[in-house]
Amino acid sequence: MEFVDLQSQRQRLGKRLDDALASVLAHGRFINGPEVGLLEKRLAEFCGARHAVACASGTDALLLGMMALGVGRGDAVLVPSFSFVAPAEVVRLLGATPVFLDADPATFNLDPESIAPGVTAAKRAGLRPVGLIAVDLFGRPADYPAIESQVECLGLWLVADAAQSFGARSRAGRVGNFGVLATTSFYPSKPLGCYGDGGAIFTGDDALARELRSLLSHGCGAHAYDHVRVGINGRLDTIQAAILLGKLDLFAEEIVLRDRAAGRYRDLLSDVDGIAVPVMPEDVASTWAQYTMRLLRGERESFREKLRQEGVPSAVHYPVPLHRQPAFRDDPIAVDGLPAAERLSEIVISLPMHPYLTIAEQERVAAAVRGSLATR
Ligand SMILES: *Cc1c(COP(=O)(O)O)cnc(C)c1O
DSSP states (O other): OOSSOOHHHHHHHHHHHHHHHHHHHHHOOOBSOHHHHHHHHHHHHHHTOSEEEEESOHHHHHHHHHHHTTOOTTEEEEEESSSOSHHHHHHHHTTOEEEEEOBOTTTOSBOGGGHHHHHHHHHHTTOEEEEEEEEOGGGOOOOHHHHHHHHHHHTOEEEEEOTTTTTOEETTEETTSSSSEEEEEOOTTSSSOOSSOOEEEEESOHHHHHHHHHHTBTTBOSSTTOBSSOOOBOOOBHHHHHHHHHHHHHHHHHHHHHHHHHHHHHHHHTTOTTEEOOOOOTTOBOOOSOEEEEEOSSOHHHHHHHHHHTTOOOBOSOSSOGGGSTTTTTSOBSSTTOHHHHHHHHHEEEEOOOTTOOHHHHHHHHHHHHHHHHTO
16 A cells, blocks of 8 residues: 555556657757646646746745745744744745744644734744745645734735645635745645646736746846846746646546545544544535544554554654754744644654545555554
8 A cells, every 4th residue: 555656647647648758858848848838827727826837846936935025134934833844944045034833733724823923923033024824734725714814914925835735725715816925836745746846836916927937047037148136947847847737637536536535534534532533624625635633642653553564654744843843943933832733743643645545445544543543
């Protein structure tokens, strides 16, 4: 059993991907080839955003976004602590300071209640709070209505890190349309992944889209050797765009398959004592980038070892909250100890999740989970 099975999808796509690659090899425009522009159009259509700007990775998407928003020394940007490192990392790369927010223990996403204390903590540290990067952890959109009302009255901009949630929805709308800009990642194991690194930025703002395109191509102006700002090399390879175009044809169906797999896990596991499986409200459609549950008692590593003995792979997203990481432990935090982020990092465990999980595999996972809880 695979934790993320990319081969089943590869077999389904077979010749379609072979042909897409052969076509790029034949036309030879490996940078800025026609597939890149076509992909941008299809991505924008898929999520209903005005602009999609393809770039080299989800991390570059965030870095470019922060550069376009002018983030720099003396600025503070609020980010969740229970999350992947990229948002905090790009803030620090630009000389600004991340301020870590606590998590909502039920949704794993940032707790909107910790935004105002985060602003206070930033000011106390002598920093200028400028914005917030929300993360849609494991594919579930953050609580945007609550976040938007907070950032509005605090005078912050909002960026949505949708690296795990492209294709998701909530009652507030479709992912890709929250904040001044939204970013995503096409890392191979993300719900929509390429065969290498890739990412995209979504925005409704024409001027911002133009600036992002310039920034990702060395700050170019009227032509390639006219540099009107300092940029980076942040382009998406044509070959990756061609792969993504092929995969995008299956993506809507794969989101449904992921949701079906999540529903089966819920049916198999929700009555099991000692764990809490994720509960998704009716009006939220997650992309289930991870199926992450909480282990309510007992020791996680021995639990995982028992799963391993039954042939069931698992993973921990994320074992150390960012405010505890050596690279970030001197940065401000919103509330003392960030107790929910700390607790979650100790008790979360992710089960195999991908569109091609079979019922038999999920029954094996559920049996292993029950067995591992019973024998300790
Ligand atoms: C994967 C991920 C990123 C970074 O994407 P890359 O394409 O790997 O650079 C950023 N944020 C979150 C929440 C992620 O899960």
